[in-house]
Amino acid sequence: MRVTLLNTFHRSGGAAVAANRLHQAFLQHGLDSTLLTGAPTQQEKRLEAPSVVSLADSFWGDQLAFARFVGERLYFLPYEKNKAVRFHFSPAKFGADLASHPAVQQADVLHLHWINFGFLSLNGLDDLLRLGKPVVWTLHDTWPFTGGCHYPRGCEQFKTHCHQCPYLRKPGQHDLAYRIFRRKTELLKGARIHFTPPSRWMQQEAQSGTLLRDFPFTVIPNPVDQTVFAPQPPDAAAKLPELSADRPRLLFGSANTTDPRKGFAFFVEALRILKQHYQGKEPEIILFGKSNAAYLADVPYPVRSLGVLRTEEAVAAAYNAADALVVPSLEDNLPNTIAEALSCGTPVVGFNTGGIPEMIDHQQNGYLASAGSAASLAQGLAWLLNHADPARLRQQARLSAERRYSGAVITRQFNELYHSFL
Missing domain, CATH: 3.40.50.2000 (Glycogen Phosphorylase B;)
Incomplete structure (x- = not known):
């Protein structure tokens, strides 16, 4: 055939x-x-x-x-x-x-x-x-x-x-x-x-x-090729320059952060709420893809832009360096980024919309926030950043990807x- x-x-x-x-x-x-x-x-x-x-x-x-x-x-x-x-x-x-x-x-x-x-x-x-x-x-x-x-x-x-x-x-x-x-x-x-x-x-x-x-x-x-997108040793961040060693990292990846459908504005607002109302370690924000400096000015935490990543290996390293991928899309089918992150053992915080709830098992391999709610997204970020057993969360993320996307x-x-x- x-x-x-x-x-x-x-x-x-x-x-x-x-x-x-x-x-x-x-x-x-x-x-x-x-x-x-x-x-x-x-x-x-x-x-x-x-x-x-x-x-x-x-x-x-x-x-x-x-x-x-x-x-x-x-x-x-x-x-x-x-x-x-x-x-x-x-x-x-x-x-x-x-x-x-x-x-x-x-x-x-x-x-x-x-x-x-x-x-x-x-x-x-x-x-x-x-x-x-x-x-x-x-x-x-x-x-x-x-x-x-x-x-x-x-x-x-x-x-x-x-x-x-x-x-x-x-x-x-x-x-x-x-x-x-x-x-x-x-x-x-x-x-x-x-x-x-x-x-x-x-x-x-x-x-x-x-x-x-x-x-x-x-x-x-x-x-998803789960030999490329796979968990890496804890020092994966060493492959990415200028990342902070003492902060948890939240990753946002998109072909273009200015696309309203990808919900970057909701992410920024959620970070403001996180800063004002939640205690704990302050995260570092990592971006990959095309970005606009004007969109980053209101982020209340340190931001590191990796630019456009040209290889799958570089993208996998970014996922592994992050404590979570954040996907506040307002309308999305079955985002490759979520499947890739889960395959790397990186939990995902995203909106409960489109095909995203078919990928994120709430509070098992990530967190589903109410669609279009920056407050709910902030709650999910706080839950992730203060999780009692992040190693287990990463293990569950990888297992869910093996079961669904190999x-x-x-x-x-x-x-x-x-x-x-x-």
């Missing part, structure tokens, strides 16, 4: 990380897997393996991939509400001809992941579905069942038929979101697709809408699903 996974990028972004890890887990456990990607970054080009096939495999291929991306953004430009939503809505107007690609033609099963930014258009998706091959689609965000947005942020129009879209400059009864939703309705009729959201929350969101309500679903989490466990689940088609 040959499986071809399709994702816009090889390693850039959460969906790419998840797709690549799944591909590697398949190879390690004997599945014939190929990962087909769009335009890789320069760093990705240096890292590609023989089983990873890129559309941008030459100078002209690279230029075409970039042109599709630019065409996609230019098409949306007259519609966008403002710059803040520019990359949060994908019209899927432009894409490559993937249906005729050898990696697609040879596959017994096609496994879609994140396909936007000029990788696969709606017409291209229609062509793929018309091949008649069984298709699995992992839902990394809500785009497959909305009129174009990647997260609706409270809008529920997708439950009936998208229109009056809050992402658009001129929302209306028959706006761009309405037309995209109608096109998706047409191309999905009779399609042979099995959806595999990583979280029960994403399944519930998808099945609450009209687009995917009647399709089969199986919840399968994303895998490559062997996830490969077995997908293998059984693929064989059910064939």
Whole structure:
């Protein structure tokens, strides 16, 4: 059995990380897997393996991939509400001809992941579905069942038929979101697709809408390489410069701390409450990812920014150096950061929203705070910082990750699903 996974990028972004890890887990456990990607970054080009096939495999291929991306953004430009939503809505107007690609033609099963930014258009998706091959689609965000947005942020129009879209400059009864939703309705009729959201929350969101309500679903989490993301000796912090030796450490990691959906503002407010109302050791705050100095000015504790960490080993060292990862996301599927931290034996404090409560066992491997409550988040931070047996907490974190996110466990689940088609 040959499986071809399709994702816009090889390693850039959460969906790419998840797709690549799944591909590697398949190879390690004997599945014939190929990962087909769009335009890789320069760093990705240096890292590609023989089983990873890129559309941008030459100078002209690279230029075409970039042109599709630019065409996609230019098409949306007259519609966008403002710059803040520019990359949060994908019209899927432009894409490559993937249906005729050898990696697609040879596959017994096609496994879609994140396909936007000029990788696969709606017409291209229609062509793929018309091949008649069984298709699995992992839902990394809500785009497959909305009129174009990647997260609706409270809008529920997708439950009936998208229109009056809050992402658009001129929302209306028959706006761009309405037309995209109608096109998706047409191309999905009779399609042979099995959806595999990583979280029960994403399944519930998808099945609450009209687009995917009647399709089969199986919840399968994303895998984590638990040889890389693993507990390290207590001196792991030595690998990270300028960290305090006498303070507990709270870690916040995000591709961009300024993204409101990641809830960094709630973290800062929780730290203020912690400072004013709770006794105990004062923590040091560690950040990784893109950050803005203006966002850090109000943090009442010392802050160390590690910047963008380029390797998984560096990320694993950050988790190991921390006493807890803090994830105050307001809307999230099944964050890779939580699975990675737990695999390193690092407990997690996060909001009880999205797929996060499926990962954090309250007061067992972390703490679930009330969604959107900085006061509840502060209470969770205080509970963690004053825990009587942190070693046991770390042990429980690792055991929960082994049970849920190991490559062997996830490969077995997908293998059984693929064989059910064939």
